[in-house]
Amino acid sequence: MGQVLSEEKPAPLSHEELVKELANIFADKCFTSLELYSLKQVFKSLAHHEQRVGYLKEGTIAKYLKVPDILGISPVLFQMASYIAAFPFLEDAPAVLGLEQMVIVITLMTDRYRRVLGKGAADKTKLLFKSLAVYDRKFSKSAVDTHSGSSNAREQIENDGQGLDNDELVLAAFDALGHVNPDKLQNMPATHGPMIPGDNFRKFIMLLLLVAPLDPQDSLDSDPDRVTGAGLQSLRTAAESILAAFLDVERNPGVEYLRFSKVIAGCLPFLFQGLAPLFEHFLFSEELDFHKGKDGTSRSPTMPPEPKQPLLQDTGSIMNASILSQMSFFIPGSLLFRRLRLLYAGDEDGFSMGSFEAKVFNWKTPTILLVSGTRLLDESDHHSNGSAPAFWASLPPRRFSRGSSGEAERLTFGVYVPEPWKLTHRECFGGEETILFQLEPIHDLFRASSLNKDYVSFTRPSASTSHAGVSFGCPPPRPSQAYRRSGMIPLGPVSLMLDSSFEFGCFTHDYASKGGAFQTSMIREYNFQERFEIGSVEVWGCGGDEEAKHQAERWAWEAREAEARRRINLGTGDIEADRALLEMAGLVGSNRSGGSMA
Structure with missing residues (x-):
């Protein structure tokens, strides 16, 4: 009898190979060919090269997205992107921001991953928390020390990271790859009370307030008044109020996950929606001219783009752009902006x-x-x-x-x-x-x-x-x-x-x-x-x-009716008699109180 040769099992794919495969799946399922072309052009123009490998350096993302320097958010954005770039092998973070990694980051930040991953993986709250958190024992100790009067403060903080295990988004990614048994993976390092530093989160909230009204092709530098003078002060005030919902800065240096998820679910369900149009900027290359003819010559567009209406048609002593953005975190922005x-x-x-x-x-x-x-x-x-x-x-x-x-x-x-x-x-x-x-x-x-x-x-x-x-x-x-x-x-x-x-x-x-x-x-x-x-x-x-037009028509009708009544009641031509009648009614003269309507 001949000897039967046993089939050799293929060597398991490395983390790097699996990340590349996931990036290919996302690119194929979540982007159009034009968007992919634009992303490659943008990446090519931004990338720093070392040994023929292109990658984005710290500060590049914030600079390209035109994030105002005064926010000081560049290191936080880079930390977040570098962490998400390691998805789904989060234990490998931070990752180098190559082209495949940027495909993964943009897919997750723009919610396009929903087209590939299961419905049960719709929430990326855990991923965002982990991308912003630090895992520093000293940082956690300072948090324990500031929990006055709590005998189980250390136990609370040490256990706070437990809710971060079994991330449905990560498990869904492994399921989409079909190569890995997720039960054998440990995607969360041994943590010692992961927290988002309060100062970092304050800066991130200010960015979220700025990007809340953005459309995909809007630029963050289109309204400089929001980050200067009174606009900057109102931005800081709104950010402080939101931060106060997450932590007492006088007692706790950072935001823990249980509090983070609770506040977002209860008070700020749309907090991160502005990140999608912000990161979609990578899908619009300035080198593309959609007004070129087939022969390559430029031509003028048939109609110039319509200027955008301001965020607020009117001004108020309470309402401003930052208050408007703050409300859009729990009221759909489609009801608010413009x-x-x-x-x-x-x-x-x-x-x-x-x-x-x-x-x-x-x-x-x-x-x-x-x-x-x-x-x-x-x-x-x-x-x-x-x-x-x-x-x-x-x-x-x-x-x-x-x-x-x-x-x-x-x-x-x-x-x-x-x-x-x-x-x-x-x-x-x-x-x-x-x-x-x-x-x-x-x-x-x-x-x-x-x-x-x-x-x-x-x-x-x-x-x-x-x-x-x-x-x-x-x-x-x-x-x-x-x-x-x-x-x-x-x-x-x-x-x-x-x-x-x-x-x-x-x-x-x-x-x-x-x-x-x-x-x-x-x-x-x-x-x-x-x-x-x-x-x-x-x-x-x-x-x-349309609603404003109806309201104006109603006001105009009421004004005409009031004028008609005035002419009927005061049409005698006797000015003294008319004035006496108005004084008796309390509408003019010293008898007018100006108080509430009776």
Whole structure:
């Protein structure tokens, strides 16, 4: 009998070979031929060569993407890209940024990987955290030392990295390769409390605020005002508020994974969406001229490109580009960028419910109310007038402390209202898409619940109404013997209340109650209350030119009707009689109060 030769098993592929194969899969499934050509041209123009091997050096990515130097983000971006470039063999990070590695980075950063990897691998939160984190025992020790009064602080931090194991995105990549048994791989090094340094994350948040409104071919240097003067200050303020949701910088030097994933899921679900158009810049080569004819000669385009509308059509004392970007982290940017119209501003239209109603009630699409003011610390703390004692007396006795630490006294709250505004009689309006949120000095979100439907209330002052004003999460005004006797305003468990003169406001978070019309905070699991003197109130309409046109037509119609009524009532030609009639109505002269609409 002849001897049967045994089949030799092929040698397993190396990590480098598998990474190259994954890059080929991504290139084939996730890019067009034109995009690949553009990427190769861009890489060729940027790459540094050593022994005939091309790669990107630190600073190249930030420079090409035109990231402002003032952010100081270049080392952080390079660390992130070098880590993701090792995917799926993350234990090999940092990786050299060659062409194949850049294909992997761009595929992951632009979410194109969804076309290849399984649906269960849709979330890249773990990957982004690991790409920004450090694994330094000394860094972790300083975090333990700052956890005052916690006997299990070290155990908490040492175990915090455990949630990073079994990354579904990595497992899906191995499944797509079909070469490796992922159970035998260890993609996470032995960690000692991986954390994102607070200063690095602050810079990264500022970058995310800048890129939030970007389209793929928009340039970061197209609006220099955002990184100079007042624009830079508002960018830093928004970044500090968001960072405060992740950590207390006075007690903890870095962001841990459990907190990172919790805050993003609960308060900032769209935080990283701006990274996709940013990294798509690598797919548009400036060397390509789409206006060349077949013979290679240049020709003029038939129509010049239309200039882009500004992010904000109007200006406000609260709203700015950074606030707009901050809201886009939990409200879809398609409803916000270049879509908002200023309907009402207390600074210009008067702090009265009458002005508010006249300006806001005819807008038929969603609106966003913003209110900012100065924190009142106790009953003796009233800054500008003597109305504060009456306001304090109208509220139930204070039981909760303030909601955030630090010296910041400015508070900013907001509400996304999905329905048109209307007067409240027996029931509130709003719906389950209503969102109550805080923007400053800490970012927080309170989504609508189904426990009750006391979402939005707008109640005019009247003889039959004991408590008027605008409220969110508070019971609508009803005849209540208890509150009539006490004279106190009924506050909801999670609620924002503005008094009828728009002088004072109160935000309440009764965590022990488990919420009411709005859910309790996912990041502040304690009771708190903020009482403040209002500085500004604004309402912005979400909609485009068509909605603004309808609103303008409605305002024009109301103006014509008011003029017609004026001519009918005051058409006598007797100026003294007309003036006396206006004074009796309290519209002119010393009798006019300028207060809320009765």
